[in-house]
Amino acid sequence: MKTARKTVVISEFIDASAVESLKSHFDVHADPALVDQPERLRELLRDADALIVRNRTQVTASLLDGAPKLVAVGRLGVGLDNIDLDACRARDVQVFPATGANARAVAEYVIATSLMLLRGAYLSSAAVANGQWPRTALSNGREVAGSTLAVIGFGGIGQLVAQLARGLGMRVVAFDPQLPADAACWHETGAQRMSFDDALRAADAVTLHVPLIDSTRNLLGAAQLSLLKTHAVVINTSRGGVVDESALADALKQGRIGGAALDVFADEPLKAASPLADAPHLILTPHIAGLTMQANERVSTLVAARVTQALLEGERDPAIAQGAST
Numbered sequence: 001m002k003t004a005r006k007t008v009v010i011s012e013f014i015d016a017s018a019v020e021s022l023k024s025h026f027d028v029h030a031d032p033a034l035v036d037q038p039e040r041l042r043e044l045l046r047d048a049d050a051l052i053v054r055n056r057t058q059v060t061a062s063l064l065d066g067a068p069k070l071v072a073v074g075r076l077g078v079g080l081d082n083i084d085l086d087a088c089r090a091r092d093v094q095v096f097p098a099t100g101a102n103a104r105a106v107a108e109y110v111i112a113t114s115l116m117l118l119r120g121a122y123l124s125s126a127a128v129a130n131g132q133w134p135r136t137a138l139s140n141g142r143e144v145a146g147s148t149l150a151v152i153g154f155g156g157i158g159q160l161v162a163q164l165a166r167g168l169g170m171r172v173v174a175f176d177p178q179l180p181a182d183a184a185c186w187h188e189t190g191a192q193r194m195s196f197d198d199a200l201r202a203a204d205a206v207t208l209h210v211p212l213i214d215s216t217r218n219l220l221g222a223a224q225l226s227l228l229k230t231h232a233v234v235i236n237t238s239r240g241g242v243v244d245e246s247a248l249a250d251a252l253k254q255g256r257i258g259g260a261a262l263d264v265f266a267d268e269p270l271k272a273a274s275p276l277a278d279a280p281h282l283i284l285t286p287h288i289a290g291l292t293m294q295a296n297e298r299v300s301t302l303v304a305a306r307v308t309q310a311l312l313e314g315e316r317d318p319a320i321a322q323g324a325s326t
């Protein structure tokens with residue numbers, strides 16, 4: 001007897017080709033508006049075998065309780081802070097992130113913003129178009145070659161950033177308490193392992209690539225910012241909450257650091273009343289470091305494939321679908 005087709009619910013944006021590929025095996029409800037329609041999402045999940053999300057859908061214990069058939073959650077990205085992993089584990093729901101698929105996009109963002117902030121010369125379009133000629137003011141930017149990049153969190157993205165930075169002639173130092181001194185990545189990337197404080201003191205640019213967990217909340221606060229050189233720039237593409245936004249705004253306003261680029265915020269979207277709103281030498285982007293045409297396609301294809309595999313294996317052997325969660 002033919003078994004009923006399984007159901008996949010997708011609550012945020014996904015590449016169209018990945019939806020088509022899922023549709024060849026499953027019934028698919030893909031609607032990026034679902035993330036803002038919690039009642040409709042809950043209704044669809046009552047019968048769903050898999051849920052695919054980006055970073056806005058909160059996969060809580062309560063949401064999972066309303067989805068008794070769910071065996072897989074696909075995450076169109078890397079950070080898992082919007083997914084209650086313990087609750088998934090307790091319910092034998094496997095979680096599939098798109099590990100590595102958007103690393104290149106993030107790494108290029110870090111390099112681009114490092115170049116922009118250290119040179120400080122690319123925001124003069126309006127002045128030049130108005131007939132001003134701020135040549136003297138913009139003559140003193142820094143080259144990245146020979147500058148030191150401190151990478152905080154030396155996982156997949158941190159290591160790729162290090163490789164690109166080394167290609168530009170930067171010296172790379174890195175801090176990651178979970179990587180032993182003899183880990184292969186140190187000599188593979190040419191990065192120098194350092195303590196957190198020493199890496200901050202050495203840096204012309206600091207880039208953060210840690211997960212948001214208890215030990216990384218406000219990792220870069222007033223005390224740590226005070227260790228930076230006055231021209232040093234800070235780039236955060238990891239998660240809001242890792243950088244203390246008020247302390248960073250103060251440091252920028254008081255000229256205690258050279259600049260910053262933030263792609264992620266404690267509260268997204270950023271509120272107009274944020275202390276960052278009128279801070280100078282600051283590049284703000286709306287959580288897009290990992291989003292490019294190519295990364296979107298890679299992320300969607302990878303997650304669709306992993307969810308498909310989990311559901312099809314579960315059909316062949318129901319015990320497999322109840323396997324280890326990640």
Ligand code: NAD
Pocket residue numbers: 077078079080100102103106152153154155156157158175176177178179209210211212215216237238239263264287288289290291
């Ligand atoms: P990863 O798991 O490969 O690496 C994270 C590293 O952080 C690990 O090596 C871990 O040992 C280290 N770490 C943990 N606690 C630390 C601490 N207290 N101090 C220093 N290092 C610590 O993760 P990844 O794929 O490199 O992603 C890094 C971050 O980037 C994640 O937070 C992810 O959510 C974020 N991200 C953001 C975007 C975006 O669009 N802005 C896109 C992709 C990933």
